[in-house]
Amino acid sequence: MEAALKETKAKTSELSGADLLLKALEKENVEVIFGYPGGAVLPIYDKLYDSKILHVLPRHEQGGIHAAEGYARISGKPGVVIATSGPGATNIITGLADAMMDSLPLVVFTGQVATGVIGTDAFQEADILGITTPITKYNYQIRDTKDIPRVIKEAFYIATSGRPGPVVIDFPKDLAAAVSEEPAEQDIFLPGYQPTTEPNFLQVRKLAEAVSRAKRPVILAGAGVLHAKASTLLKEYAEQQKLHIVHTLLGLGGFPAGHELFLGMAGMHGCYAANMALHQCDLLINIGARFDDRLTGNLKHFAPNATVAHIDIDPAEIGKNVPTHIPVVGDAGEALRQLIRQVGNPPEQDEWKETITSWKRDYPYHYENTDLLKPQKVMELLFEKTAGEAIVVTDVGQHQMWAAQYYQFKTADRWVTSGGLGTMGFGLPASIGAQFADPSACVVAVLGDGGFQMSTQELAVIAEYQLPIKIAIFNNKALGMVRQWQEIFYDARYSHSKNPVQPSFVKLADAYGIKGYEIHTEAEAHAILNEVLNDNEPVLLDFRVDGEENVYPMIATGKGIHEMVGVKK
Amino acid sequence: MKRIITMTVLNRPGVLNRITNLFTKRNYNIESISVGLTEQEGVSRMTCVIHVENDRMVEQITKQLNKQIDVLKVADISDQAIVARELVLVKVPVLPHNRSEIYSIIEPFRASVIDVSKDSIIIQLTGETEKIEAFIDLIKPYGIKEMARTGTTAFPRGNQRVSQQKAFSFV
Numbered sequence: 001m002e003a004a005l006k007e008t009k010a011k012t013s014e015l016s017g018a019d020l021l022l023k024a025l026e027k028e029n030v031e032v033i034f035g036y037p038g039g040a041v042l043p044i045y046d047k048l049y050d051s052k053i054l055h056v057l058p059r060h061e062q063g064g065i066h067a068a069e070g071y072a073r074i075s076g077k078p079g080v081v082i083a084t085s086g087p088g089a090t091n092i093i094t095g096l097a098d099a100m101m102d103s104l105p106l107v108v109f110t111g112q113v114a115t116g117v118i119g120t121d122a123f124q125e126a127d128i129l130g131i132t133t134p135i136t137k138y139n140y141q142i143r144d145t146k147d148i149p150r151v152i153k154e155a156f157y158i159a160t161s162g163r164p165g166p167v168v169i170d171f172p173k174d175l176a177a178a179v180s181e182e183p184a185e186q187d188i189f190l191p192g193y194q195p196t197t198e199p200n201f202l203q204v205r206k207l208a209e210a211v212s213r214a215k216r217p218v219i220l221a222g223a224g225v226l227h228a229k230a231s232t233l234l235k236e237y238a239e240q241q242k243l244h245i246v247h248t249l250l251g252l253g254g255f256p257a258g259h260e261l262f263l264g265m266a267g268m269h270g271c272y273a274a275n276m277a278l279h280q281c282d283l284l285i286n287i288g289a290r291f292d293d294r295l296t297g298n299l300k301h302f303a304p305n306a307t308v309a310h311i312d313i314d315p316a317e318i319g320k321n322v323p324t325h326i327p328v329v330g331d332a333g334e335a336l337r338q339l340i341r342q343v344g345n346p347p348e349q350d351e352w353k354e355t356i357t358s359w360k361r362d363y364p365y366h367y368e369n370t371d372l373l374k375p376q377k378v379m380e381l382l383f384e385k386t387a388g389e390a391i392v393v394t395d396v397g398q399h400q401m402w403a404a405q406y407y408q409f410k411t412a413d414r415w416v417t418s419g420g421l422g423t424m425g426f427g428l429p430a431s432i433g434a435q436f437a438d439p440s441a442c443v444v445a446v447l448g449d450g451g452f453q454m455s456t457q458e459l460a461v462i463a464e465y466q467l468p469i470k471i472a473i474f475n476n477k478a479l480g481m482v483r484q485w486q487e488i489f490y491d492a493r494y495s496h497s498k499n500p501v502q503p504s505f506v507k508l509a510d511a512y513g514i515k516g517y518e519i520h521t522e523a524e525a526h527a528i529l530n531e532v533l534n535d536n537e538p539v540l541l542d543f544r545v546d547g548e549e550n551v552y553p554m555i556a557t558g559k560g561i562h563e564m565v566g567v568k569k
Numbered sequence: 570m571k572r573i574i575t576m577t578v579l580n581r582p583g584v585l586n587r588i589t590n591l592f593t594k595r596n597y598n599i600e601s602i603s604v605g606l607t608e609q610e611g612v613s614r615m616t617c618v619i620h621v622e623n624d625r626m627v628e629q630i631t632k633q634l635n636k637q638i639d640v641l642k643v644a645d646i647s648d649q650a651i652v653a654r655e656l657v658l659v660k661v662p663v664l665p666h667n668r669s670e671i672y673s674i675i676e677p678f679r680a681s682v683i684d685v686s687k688d689s690i691i692i693q694l695t696g697e698t699e700k701i702e703a704f705i706d707l708i709k710p711y712g713i714k715e716m717a718r719t720g721t722t723a724f725p726r727g728n729q730r731v732s733q734q735k736a737f738s739f740v
């Protein structure tokens with residue numbers, strides 16, 4: 001009798017690898033998983049059948065991982081993805097590379113063939129550790145069920161701490177199914193991983209001194225400010241020292257766009273004032289940006305007369321592209337907090353302020369209105385009619401740049417875009433993730449007709465959950481950004497950039513049970529936006545914009561940041 | 570210029586792949602990598618000999634290596650007083666008429682003959698890269714049938730002289 005009792009007791013405390021996985025996810029307070037089933041993850045899916053965690057089925061694994069990225073960007077929490085072995089896992093590669101470039105925290109589970117056949121080219125086997133090593137912050141393969149809780153704990157810690165990034169956990173099928181006693185708790189063991197968050201006091205003081213001496217200072221704020229949740233501190237510091245702010249593409253929202261100290265986005269399609277400020281400054285304070293080449297232009301002409309200070313949580317970013325005089329390794333928020341406490345007198349920069357003000361006043365973004373519907377106009381309307389409070393998610397191309405230029409972000413974490421990798425097909429699924437992260441927000445997916453067609457299948461998810469996403473297609477019947485480069489640099493030889501055949505996007509939306517409209521004029525745009533933006537249901541807006549419009553200003557490859565073309569005359 | 574970087578790493582699966590991948594991904598030029606266990610269980614030491622154009626590049630490489638989760642410690646020891654050693658095995662054909670000539674080269678290098686067959690010998694030599702290369706140059710005219718080099722492994726010396734002069738010894 002007693003022996004029998006003992007046996008049933010042992011049984012109840014036994015857990016499968018998949019049980020351990022879900023338990024660990026619950027412990028991390030995961031609320032949503034973007035996953036796609038298949039043979040190697042069937043044991044995990046069987047457990048998901050009864051799980052309380054919401055599971056969203058994208059219609060392509062790439063859509064799943066981009067959704068997780070959108071979710072991570074807006075929620076600040078890691079996006080969780082499951083894909084099966086082999087093709088399921090290789091379908092998420094683009095998303096991993098994208099998340100790695102833009103420092104988005106993801107924890108991604110890939111199924112793997114059973115341990116006994118790993119290395120034999122078994123059915124649906126792919127060397128996911130090998131493939132993902134250069135595009136993940138870290139990766140694991142589960143080798144023993146007793147390690148599952150620790151590995152998952154470590155993965156969440158690595159993904160979210162320091163400079164965030166994607167972590168892959170490769171999960172052999174037999175270990176997901178294997179049943180064992182619940183393993184003893186293991187501590188995180190990462191002796192080689194200790195991100196520096198608290199900056200060196202002396203370095204901060206050096207920076208503060210440089211600020212007080214500067215005549216032409218400017219702050220370049222990147223996404224590091226957003227990851228550190230430091231936008232309030234940035235504003236406090238900028239106001240205290242009267243420092244002007246320039247944003248990178250990914251940093252938008254870190255500082256309120258309407259603020260008098262805000263100069264705008266810098267870089268290839270940045271505004272005149274921002275780029276000129278970077279070119280002419282004598283002190284450049286980079287906070288959480290990585291001096292990407294699309295920002296700096298030709299390095300020879302980048303901030304040529306400036307003392308460069310760089311605050312970054314990743315020491316390897318400091319001095320990588322631009323020689324740095326005052327390196328500050330640490331969290332952007334901690335650094336700003338220390339800087340604010342230094343309370344030096346603000347630098348004297350009357351002349352500089354005047355110059356900057358005139359740049360800002362005389363050379364804003366501009367476009368010429370014609371009878372055709374101008375994409376810039378549509379962006380302005382979207383901004384106006386959402387009161388600048390929407391979450392704007394974009395794809396990649398001209399529309400992305402217009403969104404960055406014309407949507408005046410008031411607050412942080414309202415902007416989702418693929419910056420470093422520039423991944424077409426990112427926008428629609430990322431908007432799904434963003435909406436799951438903030439269900440009550442107005443989410444606008446700003447897409448090109450090209451990029452939309454790389455992820456069209458995800459309309460099914462929007463329909464399934466009735467996500468009230470406003471899908472705004474900037475339909476120029478072309479791969480616009482490619483067409484623009486061909487026009488400017490290749491004698492208008494439009495090699496494969498004009499989409500000859502296009503489905504009716506409205507009918508396509510209709511096929512998914514989503515309302516759709518074609519919009520040809522500014523008046524129609526006004527009317528439709530007034531009507532649909534507050535609806536609590538999805539809608540697809542096919543804006544038939546001027547197909548010949550180009551994004552300006554522009555810095556051609558190899559040119560300096562001050563050599564913009566297409567600046568307002 | 571040539572730099573010697575040593576690091577200690579956690580002995581986890583895939584760690585060597587991670588390091589070599591990093592070199593490929595960042596387009597760094599490596600001459601050799603040697604890996605082996607250390608006195609500490611679960612920890613390996615790697616020694617990389619790399620070629621770089623300037624100090625900024627070495628700094629980037631050490632930072633990128635340091636960023637790897639499994640890397641415990643990275644040091645560019647090129648400017649320190651170090652002991653650096655490499656081992657080479659060379660199979661050389663020997664004929665009756667040149668046997669003594671070959672042996673006369675082996676001796677001053679304190680190399681040893683570790684295998685002798687009818688028409689060839691295998692020579693083993695340990696030392697700094699310069700010494701190994703000097704030896705190879707001398708033995709090359711006799712025809713090298715096969716050669717295997719381990720790549721450099723290195724340590725800072727116990728006593729660091731104040732002047733950071735490079736200390737090379739013959740043995």
Ligand SMILES: Cc1ncc(C[n+]2csc(CCOP(=O)(O)OP(=O)(O)O)c2C)c(N)n1
Pocket residue numbers: 395396397398399400422423424425447448449450451452474476478479480481482
């Ligand atoms: C996956 C992928 N393939 C190719 C590109 C190269 N590319 C950059 S922008 C662009 C055109 C995008 O066209 P569309 O989606 O219609 O947007 P538009 O530029 O017209 O606004 C292309 C092909 C890319 N960024 N990503």
